[in-house]
Amino acid sequence: MSARKGRAALMVFCGLVMVLLIAPALVAVPMGFNGRATFEFPPQSWSTRWYENLVTDVTWRDAIVNSFKVAAIVAIVTTVMGTAAAYGLARGRFPGRGAVMALATAPMIIPIVLVAIALYAIFLEQKMVGTLEAFVIAHSLIALPFVIVTVTAGLKSLDDGLERAARTLGASPAVAFFTVTLPLLKRSLAVAAALAFAASFDDVVVAIFISSPEFQTLPVKIYSSLTDTVDPTVAVASTITLAIAALGMAVAFVVMTKRGVEGDAAR
Amino acid sequence: MQPDDRSMAVGARVEIRNLTKRFGSVVAVEDTSLSIEPGQFVTFLGPSGSGKTTTLNAISGFTDVDGGEILLDGTSILSLPAHKRNIGVVFQHYALFPHMTAADNVAFPLKRRRVPKAQVREKVRRALELVHLADYGGRLPRELSGGQQQRVALARALVFEPRLLLMDEPLAALDRRLRDAMQVEIKRIQEQLGITVIYVTHDQDEAMTMSDVVAIFNEGRIAQIGTAADLYERPADLFVARFMGESNRLPVITCDEGAVAFAAGAETLRLRARNATEAGVRGMLVVRPENVLVGRERDPGLDSSLTGRIGRVRYFGAYCVTEVVLDDELIVRSRQPVEVALEAVEGDRVHVQWNSRHALFLRSGEGDQLSGSASSFLDAADGGAEAVAHG
Amino acid sequence: MSIVQRVGHAGAPSRPAGPGGRALAALFSREFALTIPALVLLGFAMGYPLATIVERSVTDFPGGSGAFLDNYKWFFEEELNRVVLLRTFRTAAIVTLACLLIAYPYACAMTVVGWRMRLVMQAAVVAPLLVGTMTRNYSWVILLQDKGPINDALGAVGLGPLHMIGSLSGVIIGLVQISLPFIILPLYASLREIDGRLMGAARSLGATPAQAFTRVYLPLSLPGVVAGSLVVFVVTLGSFITPALLGSPQQSLLPQLIAQQVNQLLAWGRGSAMGVILLLVTLLLIWVGSRASRGSAALSGGGRR
Ligand SMILES: Nc1ncnc2c1ncn2[C@@H]1O[C@H](COP(=O)(O)OP(=O)(O)OP(=O)(O)O)[C@@H](O)[C@H]1O
Ligand SMILES: [Mg+2]
Numbered sequence: 001m002s003a004r005k006g007r008a009a010l011m012v013f014c015g016l017v018m019v020l021l022i023a024p025a026l027v028a029v030p031m032g033f034n035g036r037a038t039f040e041f042p043p044q045s046w047s048t049r050w051y052e053n054l055v056t057d058v059t060w061r062d063a064i065v066n067s068f069k070v071a072a073i074v075a076i077v078t079t080v081m082g083t084a085a086a087y088g089l090a091r092g093r094f095p096g097r098g099a100v101m102a103l104a105t106a107p108m109i110i111p112i113v114l115v116a117i118a119l120y121a122i123f124l125e126q127k128m129v130g131t132l133e134a135f136v137i138a139h140s141l142i143a144l145p146f147v148i149v150t151v152t153a154g155l156k157s158l159d160d161g162l163e164r165a166a167r168t169l170g171a172s173p174a175v176a177f178f179t180v181t182l183p184l185l186k187r188s189l190a191v192a193a194a195l196a197f198a199a200s201f202d203d204v205v206v207a208i209f210i211s212s213p214e215f216q217t218l219p220v221k222i223y224s225s226l227t228d229t230v231d232p233t234v235a236v237a238s239t240i241t242l243a244i245a246a247l248g249m250a251v252a253f254v255v256m257t258k259r260g261v262e263g264d265a266a267r
Numbered sequence: 268m269q270p271d272d273r274s275m276a277v278g279a280r281v282e283i284r285n286l287t288k289r290f291g292s293v294v295a296v297e298d299t300s301l302s303i304e305p306g307q308f309v310t311f312l313g314p315s316g317s318g319k320t321t322t323l324n325a326i327s328g329f330t331d332v333d334g335g336e337i338l339l340d341g342t343s344i345l346s347l348p349a350h351k352r353n354i355g356v357v358f359q360h361y362a363l364f365p366h367m368t369a370a371d372n373v374a375f376p377l378k379r380r381r382v383p384k385a386q387v388r389e390k391v392r393r394a395l396e397l398v399h400l401a402d403y404g405g406r407l408p409r410e411l412s413g414g415q416q417q418r419v420a421l422a423r424a425l426v427f428e429p430r431l432l433l434m435d436e437p438l439a440a441l442d443r444r445l446r447d448a449m450q451v452e453i454k455r456i457q458e459q460l461g462i463t464v465i466y467v468t469h470d471q472d473e474a475m476t477m478s479d480v481v482a483i484f485n486e487g488r489i490a491q492i493g494t495a496a497d498l499y500e501r502p503a504d505l506f507v508a509r510f511m512g513e514s515n516r517l518p519v520i521t522c523d524e525g526a527v528a529f530a531a532g533a534e535t536l537r538l539r540a541r542n543a544t545e546a547g548v549r550g551m552l553v554v555r556p557e558n559v560l561v562g563r564e565r566d567p568g569l570d571s572s573l574t575g576r577i578g579r580v581r582y583f584g585a586y587c588v589t590e591v592v593l594d595d596e597l598i599v600r601s602r603q604p605v606e607v608a609l610e611a612v613e614g615d616r617v618h619v620q621w622n623s624r625h626a627l628f629l630r631s632g633e634g635d636q637l638s639g640s641a642s643s644f645l646d647a648a649d650g651g652a653e654a655v656a657h658g
Numbered sequence: 659m660s661i662v663q664r665v666g667h668a669g670a671p672s673r674p675a676g677p678g679g680r681a682l683a684a685l686f687s688r689e690f691a692l693t694i695p696a697l698v699l700l701g702f703a704m705g706y707p708l709a710t711i712v713e714r715s716v717t718d719f720p721g722g723s724g725a726f727l728d729n730y731k732w733f734f735e736e737e738l739n740r741v742v743l744l745r746t747f748r749t750a751a752i753v754t755l756a757c758l759l760i761a762y763p764y765a766c767a768m769t770v771v772g773w774r775m776r777l778v779m780q781a782a783v784v785a786p787l788l789v790g791t792m793t794r795n796y797s798w799v800i801l802l803q804d805k806g807p808i809n810d811a812l813g814a815v816g817l818g819p820l821h822m823i824g825s826l827s828g829v830i831i832g833l834v835q836i837s838l839p840f841i842i843l844p845l846y847a848s849l850r851e852i853d854g855r856l857m858g859a860a861r862s863l864g865a866t867p868a869q870a871f872t873r874v875y876l877p878l879s880l881p882g883v884v885a886g887s888l889v890v891f892v893v894t895l896g897s898f899i900t901p902a903l904l905g906s907p908q909q910s911l912l913p914q915l916i917a918q919q920v921n922q923l924l925a926w927g928r929g930s931a932m933g934v935i936l937l938l939v940t941l942l943l944i945w946v947g948s949r950a951s952r953g954s955a956a957l958s959g960g961g962r963r
Binding site for chain 1: 794
Binding site: 159161162164165166167168169170171172173175176179180183184 | 327328329348349350351352353354355356358360362363364365366375376379380423424427
């Protein structure tokens with residue numbers, strides 16, 4: 001086999017992998033326009049009534065609202081909390097720093113089922129199952145490592161001489177942080193907040209355990225409607241998350257290409 | 268920032284008393300005292316790890332000290348946090364804020380001090396003018412060259428009119444040509460403003476040309492402090508002699524006031540030396556290469572002389588360096604203008620000679636390691652010194 | 659951010675302090691204070707719940723009473739549990755191997771293509787992560803069903819309909835596709851670091867392309883292989899949603915069994931014991947994996963220098 005043929009074969013293989021990675025996600029789009037309540041693919045008839053259903057059916061609407069509410073609160077809480085912790089860990093010299101760092105990233109490696117039953121046990125005990133607070137606490141735990149890892153990486157790439165310089169110029173540690181470090185961390189913070197939002201918005205396992213019929217998030221609603229019915233509203237919900245993801249990527253793309261222009265604007 | 272409105276703002280008087288700083292078991296600065304007059308340009312010079320940066324950090328407030336006192340115009344600053352010390356600092360890697368324009372960088376310390384907006388603009392303009400960057404205020408740091416960035420950093424450290432400016436190897440990241448230009452620039456600004464400057468460098472020439480006073484650091488202590496000429500011509504000890512410029516060092520032992528004994532092969536010679544007092548002290552006779560003349564004949568004007576063979580001759584354009592190998596392989600170097608230097612062939616027997624005015628005796632400290640050959644020289648000289656003394 | 663501001667103003671006065679005083683001051687430093695909110699969250703949402711689980715695993719018994727390690731004894735004595743544990747490991751191993759076989763050539767290709775193509779390939783890896791777990795699982799439910807598009811395609815080329823959904827094979831297919839990004843990303847990161855000239859150097863020293871690959875490239879890529887495989891293996895061990903939707907109760911995996919104990923049988927002690935076992939296995943794997951990758955990193959580090 002010649003090198004050229006080998007390369008061609010490799011690229012064909014990669015093309016197939018790309019299809020495998022992306023195509024399954026797109027299945028939801030036609031399914032959302034299914035005329036009948038079946039899993040038939042591709043659908044035999046078309047309709048938009050499931051879109052109407054998503055907005056008119058209270059359980060779907062509430063689930064969506066809950067998901068956004070929880071994810072937004074989690075994004076804010078963990079970004080603030082995680083940034084503070086990452087900063088303390090990056091700049092501090094206190095004993096046990098390594099242990100705190102390991103602890104802060106531990107939620108990433110504990111099997112999610114165990115996290116779920118452990119939190120469920122506590123929330124049952126505290127009668128918090130199916131509350132906004134329970135979701136915020138649980139999802140903050142899941143999202144925190146993402147924030148800490150992201151912000152720590154951002155801080156590492158930052159010259160800590162800048163803060164010292166600010167100090168010699170008359171800025172207190174707090175002012176130096178807010179006028180120098182924070183603006184330079186902007187991009188890391190945006191990424192961290194987005195990851196925290198996504199981690200919360202995407203969680204199914206913990207949410208299944210700690211939700212109640214009165215308080216569900218979107219993934220829980222999708223999960224239960226998938227196991228109970230063949231309601232294509234599921235596909236509509238999936239299509240919407242797909243659209244949000246695509247939008248997010250587009251925004252990220254625009255921001256990245258605009259970065260060059262930003263420098264000029266700052267003059 | 269004009270000369271006229273700064274003429275009354277003089278530099279600060281800085282006093283460091285018995286400063287000590289340890290990092291675990293490492294003593295970075297040990298019981299160091301130093302007093303700097305207002306408006307002086309003081310350079311810290313010394314090998315890597317000798318405590319220069321640590322001393323500077325103690326002044327700027329970035330390290331807690333373990334003992335001692337630092338006074339600015341007679342008041343202790345040790346209890347003040349870094350941001351309240353009002354000391355300008357210029358860093359080796361500029362440390363310009365990358366998200367701010369040059370003008371915003373310079374305005375930063377003024378904003379921290381809540382200076383009114385109109386004044387900020389005026390002061391920033393003048394500070395940038397001072398460093399010849401009046402038209403570059405709108406640029407971001409990454410759009411400036413290294414030299415320009417360092418000048419912005421200088422303007423930023425000066426704009427709030429500190430009375431003391433600290434600079435830790437500010438030019439080390441620049442190339443030779445730019446460095447020379449910046450040396451002139453920094454010196455001009457310092458003289459114009461009358462500000463006190465403490466400057467750290469590894470570059471001897473930089474230290475000599477810029478400073479009023481040079482402090483030589485060695486292992487956390489100041490080995491000697493004085494003008495460049497003091498240090499060069501009257502080094503206090505062998506460390507300073509070795510560190511400042513080149514020197515010939517001959518192992519000797521004092522025999523009486525103003526004279527030392529040197530073992531030249533089988534015979535022991537008596538040489539005159541400044542600084543030799545009581546007899547029987549081991550040390551080195553230090554002579555700078557430019558004071559050593561090589562000749563076939565004895566020069567009657569030079570009162571000290573040894574003989575040896577010509578070794579390597581190296582040509583440097585303006586001058587050349589001739590090595591003379593004494594008996595027992597000790598080498599003495601002579602540096603003379605090309606027209607004065609002897610035209611000699613390797614192996615020729617010659618006299619190396621100097622005026623005893625330029626010969627300095629320095630005792631060897633406890634830390635000074637003598638090579639094996641040097642100590643055998645001394646042992647030979649030991650016997651010789653007695654012979655000379657008694658003979 | 660209020661904490662930053664409050665403790666920030668405390669400043670750090672530089673005054674002489676004894677070594678003991680300094681250690682104490684460092685413990686209660688501003689920097690440590692900044693980590694306190696996160697530590698409180700970790701304590702309340704992770705430490706306390708996990709402690710509760712561990713406690714229940716040794717105090718809560720189905721009959722009401724039992725001896726200290728009864729729940730653990732039960733786990734290893736019950737035939738079904740052993741079968742499920744083994745099945746869980748086997749599934750995780752198969753998924754990891756399949757992911758590795760797909761990801762390795764893909765990540766290699768990413769290091770040799772032009773930057774435009776690389777961006778496309780990278781986007782293809784990241785996009786599924788953005789789409790969301792439930793959407794991807796839903797898609798596989800549709801695709802793998804008995805009368806779904808995959809079986810249609812198989813029928814068109816004359817292959818009988820395969821029963822994939824509700825079987826372990828369906829779970830494996832879904833898990834492989836869902837896990838792929840987790841292995842491609844670390845693998846690519848480590849392959850990118852390999853100096854391409856080393857292969858040329860090996861060739862110039864007389865190695866065949868195959869030898870250059872197995873003797874030079876492969877050993878250097880091991881840290882990435884270990885890291886990526888570890889992530890996939892650990893995530894698969896704990897996966898719950900995909901087996902629940904694509905698998906069958908008859909072929910359940912350990913996480914499902916845990917959920918069942920807690921949710922349906924209300925046997926908190928047994929469920930907790932199983933959870934603790936799963937955690938210990940996971941930690942053990944991570945420990946072994948990190949030692950292995952450190953070993954191979956040292957090896958490849960020597961090659962790189
Ligand atoms: N943060 C620190 N922790 C531990 N030891 C330190 C620290 N800072 C400096 N030291 C030690 O203190 C001594 C003096 O260091 P310092 O940085 O003052 O030297 P320096 O004269 O500035 O050297 P250079 O010319 O290389 O910059 C060195 O032995 C150094 O290793
Ligand atoms: Mg230094």
